[in-house]
Amino acid sequence: MLRQVVGVDIYLGSRDDDEDDDDDEEENDGLQEFEKKRWNLNAPFRTDASTSRLRREQFDLINSRFLAEGINTNRWRPYIRELKELLKPGGWLQMVELELVFQSDNGRLAPSPSEPLFVWSEWYRHTMQQCDKNPRIGRLLGQHLQSEGFDSVSVGPRRLEIGRWNSGPGLLDTDIRATMSKTIETLLLWPCAGALAGQRPPMSPDQYRAMVQGAQTQLQDDSLRLYCQVYVAPFDAAVLPLTMQQVYCIRTQAAGGTSSTMIEL
Numbered sequence: 001m002l003r004q005v006v007g008v009d010i011y012l013g014s015r016d017d018d019e020d021d022d023d024d025e026e027e028n029d030g031l032q033e034f035e036k037k038r039w040n041l042n043a044p045f046r047t048d049a050s051t052s053r054l055r056r057e058q059f060d061l062i063n064s065r066f067l068a069e070g071i072n073t074n075r076w077r078p079y080i081r082e083l084k085e086l087l088k089p090g091g092w093l094q095m096v097e098l099e100l101v102f103q104s105d106n107g108r109l110a111p112s113p114s115e116p117l118f119v120w121s122e123w124y125r126h127t128m129q130q131c132d133k134n135p136r137i138g139r140l141l142g143q144h145l146q147s148e149g150f151d152s153v154s155v156g157p158r159r160l161e162i163g164r165w166n167s168g169p170g171l172l173d174t175d176i177r178a179t180m181s182k183t184i185e186t187l188l189l190w191p192c193a194g195a196l197a198g199q200r201p202p203m204s205p206d207q208y209r210a211m212v213q214g215a216q217t218q219l220q221d222d223s224l225r226l227y228c229q230v231y232v233a234p235f236d237a238a239v240l241p242l243t244m245q246q247v248y249c250i251r252t253q254a255a256g257g258t259s260s261t262m263i264e265l
């Protein structure tokens with residue numbers, strides 16, 4: 001079980017000098033124990049000749065999440081295969097992917113161009129496909145994990161409720177509305193309002209602003225009972241902490257021992 005991965009949080013990623021990551025500032029209390037490195041996750045890991053290259057059977061636990069906008073459509077299956085190769089025998093892979101399609105628990109958000117959140121979701125789907133990304137990759141993860149020989153694959157969509165409209169226990173114990181609002185504002189900025197020199201962007205800045213503001217206003221409306229689907233596994237909340245970092249898949253048995261190595265991608 002996951003409890004055998006104790007207290008080790010090694011984040012192998014590469015710090016970009018231009019990344020402003022306040023959490024990692026040196027004036028923190030010294031608890032920052034990970035180093036950031038960056039790999040091109042769309043390239044086969046074996047083509048990396050750097051000293052920080054990922055090696056076979058290196059990790060007990062891999063956490064790969066929220067990469068839908070970054071991994072190319074046909075890369076997902078080899079990516080999962082290569083993650084398996086990085087795991088020690090008995091290691092674990094957990095994956096979480098969000099499906100950014102806004103839905104309404106009471107059906108009050110119609111799939112119609114008059115609904116700003118629907119319009120935003122449609123632009124998201126369109127631009128993802130144009131960039132060779134799969135906006136619905138969460139639905140395929142279970143299939144890919146199984147095809148690549150993982151054991152104990154258990155997959156299911158969970159509702160990520162937006163706002164405070166549900167008095168019952170949610171997937172998360174925090175309200176993610178502010179995060180969603182920011183996501184709506186930033187995610188499509190370049191694909192919709194940006195363009196290379198000499199090209200025309202799909203939208204003017206005013207059109208982009210209007211689309212975003214409309215969607216953000218709807219996001220505040222609890223009467224819509226909004227949610228998105230997040231694909232996580234195993235689909236058993238009873239054994240999982242209700243956070244976004246949920247176990248997606250167990251390769252075989254969990255690693256033994258008292259210390260383990262983990263990577264977050």
Ligand SMILES: C[S@@+](CC[C@H](N)C(=O)[O-])C[C@H]1O[C@@H](n2cnc3c(N)ncnc32)[C@H](O)[C@@H]1O
Nearest residue numbers: 039040041042064065066067069070071264265
């Ligand atoms: C939404 S964030 C998620 C980050 C992290 N997995 C987490 O859950 O906090 C996506 C990150 O993946 C990085 N990314 C996207 N595509 C990538 C790729 N092909 N190779 C390497 N990094 C990528 C982005 O730069 C961004 O930092």
